[in-house]
Amino acid sequence: MDEIILAIISEITKRSISYALCKYSEITTAPTMEDKRLQDLQRLLLRTHIIVKEAEGRFITNRAMLHLLNIMRKEMYRGYFTLDSMRSQASEGMDHDVSHSFAPPKFNRSKRRIFSPDGAYRNNELQKVIQNLSNIVADAKEFCMFLKNYPPLYRQPYDMHMFIGKCMFGRQMEVDRIMDFLMREEHLSMTRVGVLPIIGPGYVGKSTLVAHVCNDARVRHHFSEIIVVNGDGIDDKNLSSLKDRCDIKHQNNALGGKKRMLAVIEFPENIDKVAWNNFYLPFVGCLVSGSKIIITSSSDRIKKFGTTQALILNFLPIEAFWYFFKVLTFGSADSNDYPELQSTAMAMAREMGGSFIAANFISAILRRNFSVQHWGWCLAAFKENIKRNVSVFGEHPYDLLQKQKHARYQINEDEYMVSDQYHASRPSGDNIPTITMYDIVSGNVNCKGTFEVLAWKSPILPYKSYTISCMIQKEQPMVYIG
Incomplete structure (x- = not known):
C-alpha cells in the first residue's frame, strides 16, 4: 500500500514540475x-x-x-531611433553603466518587464511613434498618386551607405528655403538688394549648405556671377580691396545684359551695424536688380541686416543624426546582426552633439575592426575623455573645440594630447598635415611638442579640411597651455 502511495505522489510531483516548467517557458518565450x-x-x-x-x-x-515629405522623413528617423534604442536597451540588459563592462549581458525579457523603471515611458513613446507613422502611411495614398506627375531624378545605382557620406544630409528644407529666396523676383518698387542671413554655431554646416545651393544648376543659370567673400575687415570702405577677399565660384556670360550677382559673405566674427552699412550701401550700388546677398555668421547680430527672415541652422536632432551615423558606420552590414556593436555605437552617437566631424572621424575608426573588444575600447576612451574634460574644464570636449577652447584627449596611460582649436581650410588654402587623428589614436606616430593634425577632410562641397593644433604632454606635471 505504501509503495502505491509513493508512486502516486512521485507521478503527481513529476507532472507538477513538468507543468510549471511549461508555463515558465511560455512566459519567457511568448512575445x-x-x-x-x-x-x-x-x-x-x-x-x-x-x-x-x-x-x-x-x-x-x-x-x-x-513639406509633407520632410515630415515623413523626420518621423522615419524618429522611428528608427526608437526601434534601435529599445533594441540597444535590450542588448545592454539592466547594466546602463557601460564603463564597467563593454560586453553587454544577455537580455532577460522578464527582468526588463518587471524591474525597468521607465517601461511606461518607453511604451508611451513607442505607441506615439507607431501612431504617427500609421497616420503618415494612411495619408500617403494621395501623396504617392501625385508623385507620379513629377519626373524622376538621376538615380545612383548604389545603396544609401555608398553615398551618405558624400552628400549633404538632412538639410532638404533649408535648401528649399534658400532656393525660394534666390529665385524670387523682387518687386520693381524694391530698391534694396535682397539679403538672407544664415545663423548657426560653428561647424554646423553653414558653408556646406550655401556651397551646395550655389552648385545647383538653377542658381547657376539664374546668376551671371557667384562670389564668396571673406568678411574679415569688411568695414573697409575701399571696395577695391574686396577683390582680395573674393573667391569667384561661377561666371555665366550667356545671360547677356542681365548681370545678376550672388554674393556670399562669411562673417567669422561679430560685425556692428555701422561697419555693415559702410560696406552694404556702396556695394549694392554696383549691383543690378535681381542680385542677392547671403550672409553667414555664428552671431545672431546679423539678423537685423537681412531683408527677409533669417534662416537658423542647428545641429541635427538625435534621431536624424543617429540614422546618419549608423549608416556611415555599419555600411553594407545590417546593424541588427550586431546588437552589441549597435548598442555601443548608439552610446557614442548620443554624446557627439550632432557633430559631423566627430561622426565621420569615429565611424572611420570603428569600421576598421568589427569586434566587440575594439568597439568597447573605443567607447571606453570616448567616455574617459568626456569625463576628463568635464572634470578639468567643466564642459564637453566638442563644446570646447566649437568655442575655440582647449580640450584634452588621453593617448595612452601616461601621455595626453592638448588640442587647441579647429582650423577649416579649403584645398587651395593652407597646407594639409600628413598626420591624421587615427595616427595619433592608434599610436602609429611618435609626436613631440606642438604639431598639426588632420581631423577630417570633407568629401563634399566646399571640400574643407579640418585640422587641430595639438601638443603632447606627460601626465605629471599637468601643465595647462593657454
Whole structure:
C-alpha cells in the first residue's frame, strides 16, 4: 500500500514540475505586447522608407508636398531611433553603466518587464511613434498618386551607405528655403538688394549648405556671377580691396545684359551695424536688380541686416543624426546582426552633439575592426575623455573645440594630447598635415611638442579640411597651455 502511495505522489510531483516548467517557458518565450509593437513599428518603417526613397528620387516642385515629405522623413528617423534604442536597451540588459563592462549581458525579457523603471515611458513613446507613422502611411495614398506627375531624378545605382557620406544630409528644407529666396523676383518698387542671413554655431554646416545651393544648376543659370567673400575687415570702405577677399565660384556670360550677382559673405566674427552699412550701401550700388546677398555668421547680430527672415541652422536632432551615423558606420552590414556593436555605437552617437566631424572621424575608426573588444575600447576612451574634460574644464570636449577652447584627449596611460582649436581650410588654402587623428589614436606616430593634425577632410562641397593644433604632454606635471 505504501509503495502505491509513493508512486502516486512521485507521478503527481513529476507532472507538477513538468507543468510549471511549461508555463515558465511560455512566459519567457511568448512575445510580449512590446515585442508585437516593435514588429508593427518595423513594418511601418519599411513602408515609410519606401515612400520617402521614391519621393527623394523625383523632382518635386510643389512646396506642400516637400513639406509633407520632410515630415515623413523626420518621423522615419524618429522611428528608427526608437526601434534601435529599445533594441540597444535590450542588448545592454539592466547594466546602463557601460564603463564597467563593454560586453553587454544577455537580455532577460522578464527582468526588463518587471524591474525597468521607465517601461511606461518607453511604451508611451513607442505607441506615439507607431501612431504617427500609421497616420503618415494612411495619408500617403494621395501623396504617392501625385508623385507620379513629377519626373524622376538621376538615380545612383548604389545603396544609401555608398553615398551618405558624400552628400549633404538632412538639410532638404533649408535648401528649399534658400532656393525660394534666390529665385524670387523682387518687386520693381524694391530698391534694396535682397539679403538672407544664415545663423548657426560653428561647424554646423553653414558653408556646406550655401556651397551646395550655389552648385545647383538653377542658381547657376539664374546668376551671371557667384562670389564668396571673406568678411574679415569688411568695414573697409575701399571696395577695391574686396577683390582680395573674393573667391569667384561661377561666371555665366550667356545671360547677356542681365548681370545678376550672388554674393556670399562669411562673417567669422561679430560685425556692428555701422561697419555693415559702410560696406552694404556702396556695394549694392554696383549691383543690378535681381542680385542677392547671403550672409553667414555664428552671431545672431546679423539678423537685423537681412531683408527677409533669417534662416537658423542647428545641429541635427538625435534621431536624424543617429540614422546618419549608423549608416556611415555599419555600411553594407545590417546593424541588427550586431546588437552589441549597435548598442555601443548608439552610446557614442548620443554624446557627439550632432557633430559631423566627430561622426565621420569615429565611424572611420570603428569600421576598421568589427569586434566587440575594439568597439568597447573605443567607447571606453570616448567616455574617459568626456569625463576628463568635464572634470578639468567643466564642459564637453566638442563644446570646447566649437568655442575655440582647449580640450584634452588621453593617448595612452601616461601621455595626453592638448588640442587647441579647429582650423577649416579649403584645398587651395593652407597646407594639409600628413598626420591624421587615427595616427595619433592608434599610436602609429611618435609626436613631440606642438604639431598639426588632420581631423577630417570633407568629401563634399566646399571640400574643407579640418585640422587641430595639438601638443603632447606627460601626465605629471599637468601643465595647462593657454
